Amino acid sequence: xxxVSQHPSRVICKSGTSVKxxxxxxxxxxxxxxxxxQFPKKSLMLMATSxxxxxxxxxxxxxxxxxxxxxxxxxxxxxxxxSAHPEDSSFYICSARRENQxxxxxxxxxxxxx
Amino acid sequence: xxxxxxDPGPLSVPEGAIVSLNCTYSNSAFxxxxxxxxxxxxxxxxxxxxxxxxxxxDGRFTAQVDKSSKYISLFIRDSQPSDSAxxxxxxxxxxxxxxxxxxxxxxxxxxx
Numbered sequence: 001x002x003x004v005s006q007h008p009s010r011v012i013c014k015s016g017t018s019v020k021x022x023x024x025x026x027x028x029x030x031x032x033x034x035x036x037x038q039f040p041k042k043s044l045m046l047m048a049t050s051x052x053x054x055x056x057x058x059x060x061x062x063x064x065x066x067x068x069x070x071x072x073x074x075x076x077x078x079x080x081x082x083s084a085h086p087e088d089s090s091f092y093i094c095s096a097r098r099e100n101q102x103x104x105x106x107x108x109x110x111x112x113x114x
Numbered sequence: 115x116x117x118x119x120x121d122p123g124p125l126s127v128p129e130g131a132i133v134s135l136n137c138t139y140s141n142s143a144f145x146x147x148x149x150x151x152x153x154x155x156x157x158x159x160x161x162x163x164x165x166x167x168x169x170x171x172d173g174r175f176t177a178q179v180d181k182s183s184k185y186i187s188l189f190i191r192d193s194q195p196s197d198s199a200x201x202x203x204x205x206x207x208x209x210x211x212x213x214x215x216x217x218x219x220x221x222x223x224x225x226x
Contacts, residue, residue: 002160004157006157032211032212042218043202043216043217043218043219044158044202044216049212091155093157093158095157097210097211097212098211099211100209100210100211101210101211102148102160102163102210102211103160103210103211103214104160105150105157105158105159105160106157107156107157108155108156108157110155
């Protein structure tokens with residue numbers, strides 16, 4: 001099956017720190033990767049869509065300078081939360097897909113900003 | 115009216131019961147339908163995906179799509195405590211992987 005690995009699974013850091021989250025598709029080349037944010041007991045909120053080698057497309061209301069996305073290869077995308085503040089604390093989940101196939105999700109990163 | 119509606123639950127059933135999880139939607143253009151299972155503090159796991167109307171079966175899981183009623187269902191037979199999770203439906207007009215809308219999820223508890 002399609003495996004997506006997300007790292008780290010848990011981050012606790014001080015306010016003002018920048019945090020990088022990695023998302024890798026382990027056994028397939030992903031044409032597109034996605035980044036979501038999920039609040040407790042809520043559904044997933046799409047933040048941005050990224051294709052390898054091109055700029056990410058951000059959803060309305062998502063600050064592109066705050067949430068930097070780099071999609072360096074067909075198997076790796078990174079999300080950097082810059083100058084994180086307590087309101088950025090959340091569960092961040094990535095997903096990846098091949099052409100004409102559903103998205104497969106990573107196990108998420110729980111980010112806590114103190 | 116929300117684009118995709120799903121009873122949030124929680125839905126509690128005894129072990130061995132048949133579980134029916136449902137989503138209704140308003141956009142008649144949706145053609146691609148997916149069901150994901152999400153355990154607490156984990157990412158969603160793809161269970162099943164179907165195109166257009168009809169049934170699809172995989173082990174204890176059956177997915178049904180009724181486009182005329184804009185209604186999709188996921189049935190779980192012989193439910194197990196390990197099935198306790200949140201079940202999310204998702205659908206798209208274009209393909210399986212993009213521009214799709216998630217339902218809010220139904221929390222299921224299967225009691226031993």
